[in-house]
Structure formats: structure tokens, C-alpha cells
Amino acid sequence: MFPKNAWYVAATPDEIDEKPLARTICNEKIVFYRPAPGQVAALEDFCPHRGAALSLGTVVEGQLVCGYHGLAMGCDGKTVSMPGQRVAGFPKIRSFPVVEKYGFIWVWTGDASRADPANIHVLEWADNPKWAYGGGLYHIQCDYRLMVDNLMDLTHETYVHTTSIGQKEIDETPVTTKVDGDHVVTSRFMDQVMAPPFWRANLRGAGLPDDQPVDRWQVCHFHPPSHVLIEVGVALAGRGGYHADPKDKVYSVVTDFLTPETETSMWYFWGMARNFMPGDKSLTAQIRDGQAKVFAEDTAVLEAQQRNLSAWPSRRLLMLNIDAGGVQSRRVIDRLVAAEQPRQETLAA
């Protein structure tokens, strides 16, 4: 269950630089490609001639040429030409609104007339020399909403990420969840704690001592359709915590773009944007590698959870206070999905 009238991250730009990319997003089989350098197009991955996969074709002079019989397809889904054929009557295939922005390829799988690139979630750290970004992509066999739950409640770090970012204080510290329209925020502030290994490494990387107590924070933001951006950081204890002076803290934004593939599988575009030492590429690589290991730990847990939920579909789950972030985020999703359903007419007497 996912809203279709929404911008989802579909790919990273490098994935379509060399050749067309076949990827299923929200149950739609789509081919992504570059008609020209810097441009991007997205079409149904179905040649109107005989149903071949257009993603096996090649781009020639701006058209996607089918690798079977040479039908040349335009970015709008209209056949441009085919050797020896008049193509005016060829059925149009579906094209999808698609935009390259903030370092991602974004696609809209719903009503194209409602797709406005201005509504793509602003990523202030993109294209900003004060920030550095590194990330990756995981394909996970679970409903993307299980990942929303996971990210909107970081209590799990204590148990799933024991050796990196987990620490006992996380699940001892209560969280606060606030909802502002479609924006859900779950916050946790831990004062006077020792930083876990991941953060100690970052403190050292930033030239700060790693053996002193810190104030640690986690502020999780859910935005539709399924973006979770998490402000995380530690400051030397007593310097103001979240509001401490930049020189006394290490701070980043964990970025999570959760894109449904099917009802029970997803594309997980994860990453981290930081605003300290942005020019240090080896630090970027080191953080990304560490994050890759941490986020892989979630995969096993969520895939086993999905198998359980599929095996016991009617079983009800608990909704505790720590789950409030996920519960509230799912309510936003439910509302968006409901709004997309055809309206039921009231039966008149």
C-alpha cells in the first residue's frame, strides 16, 4: 500500500549513465534512461510492437531504440520511427514524470497531470559545498512501511546495532513524537552519555576528544511519501547539545529514501550528509562503509519480520509509545492512499 501521486527516489544518476536501467517502482515496470547527457526519461519497459523489454535497447540520438526490431521510442511514449513502418497509428506507451535533482532520479508513478517537480522534497545539503554526502542502495524483501517503523523508532539501535551506534541509554530515554500536518517528528535527547563506537570515530575524525561524555540527539523526520531524514549528532557534554556551537559537535543527517518496489519489497536509498570536514573524501568513504554495515544489520531483521507477517497476516501488532513515530507516519500514508481512491457516491434515498 503506497501513494502513487508522489515523488519517489528511483535511482542514483550513475545507475543510468552507461545504459538504460530496468527497475520496478510501485509495481510499475519502468525503464530509466538518458536521452541526452544531463537529461532523464522514464517509460513503461514494454515495446508497443511485440512487448520486448525496452531496457535491453540503446539510446540513439535521443531515442530509446528497442533491442529487438529497432523501434525508436520517444521520451513521451510515442513511437518516433521504425525501419520500413509507418508508426503514426502505434499505441502510445506510458511515460512517467521523472526529474534529476539533489543527486537523485525522482519518479512519479501516479497521475502525471499532478506531478510538480516543485514538490520534490528539498534537500538543503545537496549541491552545497559546506556539506558532504555518501550513500548506497539496498534491495530489501519487505514492505517499505516496516522500514518507516524502523527508522521512526531508533530504540532498535540498542539491539540491532549493538556494536556501532547502539547504546543502552537509547531505550532508557523517552521519545517525543509530534505531528504537524504530514510531517512527523520523533525526538530523543540523551545527555551526559559516552558516545558509541560510530560516534567516537566521527569525533576523532572531526578532531574532538572521544573519551569524554557527550550530549547525543536523534531527531527523526518523516515526510511523504516515505522519506525519513534523521538529524543525529553528539556534542561535548554541557556545550548546548543539539544547539551547541559547530566546533563542539559532530552532526549529520541520515537520509533514508524508501521506495516501494512491490507490496513486500523495496529499494532502500540510504546515506549520510554531514556538514563537518566536507572536503575530506576519505572520511566520506569511511562513514559510508560504516553505515553500509550498520544498515545491513536491519535487513535481516526486517526480512524475517516480513516473512512472519506474511505467515500470520491476521495477527494484530502492538502500538506502544516508542512506536508512535511509525504509527503516525503510517497514518499520513493511509490518508494519502485514501485520497487517491475513487470517491464513493452517497446512495440517495
Added chain:
Amino acid sequence: MFPKNAWYVAATPDEIDEKPLARTICNEKIVFYRPAPGQVAALEDFCPHRGAALSLGTVVEGQLVCGYHGLAMGCDGKTVSMPGQRVAGFPKIRSFPVVEKYGFIWVWTGDASRADPANIHVLEWADNPKWAYGGGLYHIQCDYRLMVDNLMDLTHETYVHTTSIGQKEIDETPVTTKVDGDHVVTSRFMDQVMAPPFWRANLRGAGLPDDQPVDRWQVCHFHPPSHVLIEVGVALAGRGGYHADPKDKVYSVVTDFLTPETETSMWYFWGMARNFMPGDKSLTAQIRDGQAKVFAEDTAVLEAQQRNLSAWPSRRLLMLNIDAGGVQSRRVIDRLVAAEQPRQETLAA
């Protein structure tokens, strides 16, 4: 189709010594673990909080702590605690009667009120210094009843196990099948034959000549729900056969605990208990390795048979005299399964 009010072998003790074990038994997804050394517990592998797999958790002070959010589960399926939560109202999950006995972990997947450990089939060779035991576990993609058929008719040894325990005399010698309540016995006695390779090796291992005729026997015992224990041996010919003096024979019990996983897959706990040279561990290892090879030969045959039966579900099979052991054993199973069905009330006129 399997009785659920029965004790099945679920695991060997070493499988749960290090960490919890996820295993499906009779269609139930179960986690087996040790709350304390020497103890064993079995629960639904489903955390009542969000449906995570408890088998990914860890045991802490006797409780199974969920690896997702730290819910601590008791052996009775009641949540003991969870950080920051009152757990009194948490729904109970199912716990399964489970016992460690005779070198196995036994589980009861039916009505717990009827589970009496006294009814676990007695294995007289276990915990007995006069006996030695070695065995293993195979996961096989077939209805466990195909394995019952296989073991209650050893005619197949001539064809499936040509190079180890098979010999022409097996299928030339008629079998006798007797039924005593739920106990089915199929016997075959072959006098004055040359021992096949497996038994020649055992004769040598026991210090007996391997180049003389022997009297060979196979007495297969089926006990509910699906245990097949086979007395097998050879004695120097003319010394009394099955009843020969221990110094003139090599004798063991092939042990087969057949545990349904699903309708078309099973766990096969196979082994051999012998009462000669019980202290010779290298002999135990040698026998187990030989048996592992022999029993692996059955796997290919039974999995192909299962694929055939699944492809032709309505096709009727033959029931010959050699099949009597399997047929009678299946009748016992059918009776036990029928007894578990809710009773149909007679319609009154």
C-alpha cells in the same frame, strides 16, 4: 497430514547450545532455545510487539530478548519486560511443550494439556554405556510418509543402496508384517548370505571374519507418530542368527525420527545405535559417515517421487505385500489424525 498431539524430535541438543534455533515443525514456526544450561524452551517465533523473529534475539538471564526492540519473553510466552513499557496487557504468544531426553529435543505441537513427557518413546540405548550412538540430520523435500514407506520396506536397499547395504537376497526374501495396536513390525531374515560391504566393514570392526556366510536380519518397528527403529545385524551363519550370542554377531539399531516440516517437507534425524565396541569413537564416526552416504541416496529418490506425486495428485498407487509395513503404518497415522478432528454431531431426525 500428521498428528499434532505427539512428541516429535525437533533438534539435537547441540543445535541450540550456542544460540536460538528457528525451525518449522508441523507447519508451526518455532524458536527453540536454552533459558539456562540444560534447560530448553520452545515458543512461537513471533514477537508480540511487532512480529519480529524472536529467533534472531539472544538469551539474557533466562529470557529470550527480542533482537529488534528488546522485549524480554518468558518461557511461557508471557512478556516479562520491555524497556520503558508496562507489559501486563501484552498478548501471550504460544509456547510449546518441549523436553530434552535421550539425546534429542522433543516438541509437542498439539494440545499442550495432553503433552506428557512420560509418553516420549523410550530409547533404551540412550545414556547407556553399553551402547554408542552417531547420527545426523537431513532436510528433505518430501511428505514424511514417503520416508515411512521407505523405511518400513527395505527391499529398496537392493536398488537404491547397491554398493553399501543392498544385496539381491533382500528382495528375494519375503517379509512378514505384524500389527500390534499402534506398533507395526516388518521382519526379514536372510540365512546363509554373504554380507554386503557395509556389514563386512562392521564385522571387521568387531574383529569377526568378513569372508564367511552370515545370517542377516532386518526388523523394522514403526511407532507413532513417525519413529522407525530398525534392528539390523549379521551373525556368523548357523550361530542362531538374530538370537546368536553377542560375540558371534554385529548388531545395531538404525534410528529414524521423521519430523514433518510442512505437508511436503521433513526433517530426517537419522542415526545408528550399536552395542558392540561402544567406546570406539573412531568406529562411531566411521559408521556415521558411511550411513550419511547411504541415506543421502534415498533423498534424491524420495524428492523425485514427491515431485511426481505432486504433479499427478489423483493417481492411485499400488499396495503390494512389500508395502504392507508402510500401509499399516499409514493406517496408524490416519487413525491418530482422525482422532484429532473435531467430532461431527449426528444429525437427528
Added chain:
Amino acid sequence: MFPKNAWYVAATPDEIDEKPLARTICNEKIVFYRPAPGQVAALEDFCPHRGAALSLGTVVEGQLVCGYHGLAMGCDGKTVSMPGQRVAGFPKIRSFPVVEKYGFIWVWTGDASRADPANIHVLEWADNPKWAYGGGLYHIQCDYRLMVDNLMDLTHETYVHTTSIGQKEIDETPVTTKVDGDHVVTSRFMDQVMAPPFWRANLRGAGLPDDQPVDRWQVCHFHPPSHVLIEVGVALAGRGGYHADPKDKVYSVVTDFLTPETETSMWYFWGMARNFMPGDKSLTAQIRDGQAKVFAEDTAVLEAQQRNLSAWPSRRLLMLNIDAGGVQSRRVIDRLVAAEQPRQETLAA
């Protein structure tokens, strides 16, 4: 959808020389074996005793002996013997008409009373010292009719086989399609073109210059149920093309026997018969290796096409003039399938 009253290529002789072969043809699970050298038999792969796969058995004195309990099966599907059993009443299993001819094993999966080996398609190049043949087998996850389409329209060579046999002139040259009863012929003649790499190699192999213009032809013949034989060749330009003197041309027959496995998978027996330098075995091997690479390129395209058609089952495809060969061939198939359906009685008023 496939006719069952037809001779299909089931195997190559070497596949059954060593031991029985299990192969599904037209949804029938069949075991092929040699009761004696030079003979061939085909039976349901199902032992009438307990449903074991007969293909796991061995041939003993002309009978297929089941590898489970030693039932000996005759080529007619009647049980011949079984140790200790009277087999007169055993149910007969199905036997399939099967013939070894022209270097292939042919099977008939329909009404056996209508199977006449005289109707096996004549392969004039087989057993003919003036010809050489090499080929192979691919298992492909697609409806065999997608391969019929593929082969009856070679336009795709320009796009799928760019580096071997494809050339731009193919899809610039119109094709002619003719239907004569159940025989469909699609022809394309390209005059004064440069030969593509595959043909340049063959020209060199035949001692002809490879750097001069040639006249090239492709004449595709569809015969029921699903044989596609393609006359292909190049002649030095202006020497008469298709009708040129043998010394001025390189000519072969691409042989394609398309055997349905299931509705969406097939066995592809591909090969090439040539009538130049028939004694040169290294040339035969070289051509076969080249063809193996070329035909493997089709596999990815067709399997992706099948996945698309399965995902969009109701979507209509185009039928262009280049598709006429496939369309006409499918009409022949449709007619044959319809003729096999039980006749509907007209409802009388």
C-alpha cells in the same frame, strides 16, 4: 498452446546413450531411454508401483528397472516383472511413440494411434555425406511461439546480433511472406551488400574473398508443429545470388526445432547444416561455437519479452508486415490446436 498430435524433437541421441533422460515435453513428464543399442523408448516418468521417477532407474536386458524397488518396465508401459510379485494386474503406464531419425529423437505426445513416423519432417541434409551438421540445445523460459516469431522475422538480426550476422540492410530490405497450406515462407534478398562478420568468416572458410560485395539471402520456412528451417547464404555479387553456382557461394540451412516444455518454457534445438567443405570438422566446430554465441543473444531478449507478456497478459501487440511470417505460422498452429479440440455439437432447436 501447442498441437500434441505432432512429432517434436525431444533429444539428441547422445543424451540417452549413457542413461535414461527425464524431460518434460508438451507438459508430459517423460523418460527417454535405449532398451538396446540403436533403439529408443519413451514412457511416462512414473513407476506404477509407488510413483518413483523411472528416469532414476537403469536399463537391464531391455527393460527399464525402477531404481526404488526393482520393478521392470517394458517399452509398452506394461510391467514385465517385479521381485516376488505377480504383475499381471499392474496398471499400464503411458508409452509415447518415439523414433530416432535424422540425428534426433522425435516424440509424439498426442493420440498414439495417429503417430506415423513417415510424417516426420524430412531433413535432406541428414545422413548425407555432402552435408555437415553441428548444433546444440538451449532451455529457454518463453512460450515457443515467441521463438517462432523471432525466427520467421530476421529483422531482429540488425539489433540483437549486431556484431555477428546483423547488418543495416536487413531491416531496409522488405520481406515477402507466402503461405502454402501449412508451409509458411518468408524471404529476403539483399543484393550488393558487404557480408557481416559471421559470413565473412564463412567465405574465408570456403576459400572465397571476404572483402567484396555479395548478394545475401534468407529464406525462412515454417513447418508444423514448430520447425523453422532457414536457407541462408551469400554469393559473390552478380553471380546469380540464391541461384549462383555452388563455387561462388556459401550456403547453409539454419535448423530450429522448437519444442514446448510448458506453456512458458521450451527446448531449443538449434543447428546449422552446410553443403560446403562437409569433411572439415574444425569448421563445423567453429560454426557451431559462433552460432551458440549468436543464439544465446536471443535468449535474454525472449525471456524478458515473456516476463513482460506474463506481467501484462491482456495487452495487445502489433502485427506489422515484418511480423507476417510469425503471424501466419501462428495461424497454422492455431488451426492444428483447434482441430485437436473435442468437437462441439450444434444445439438443435
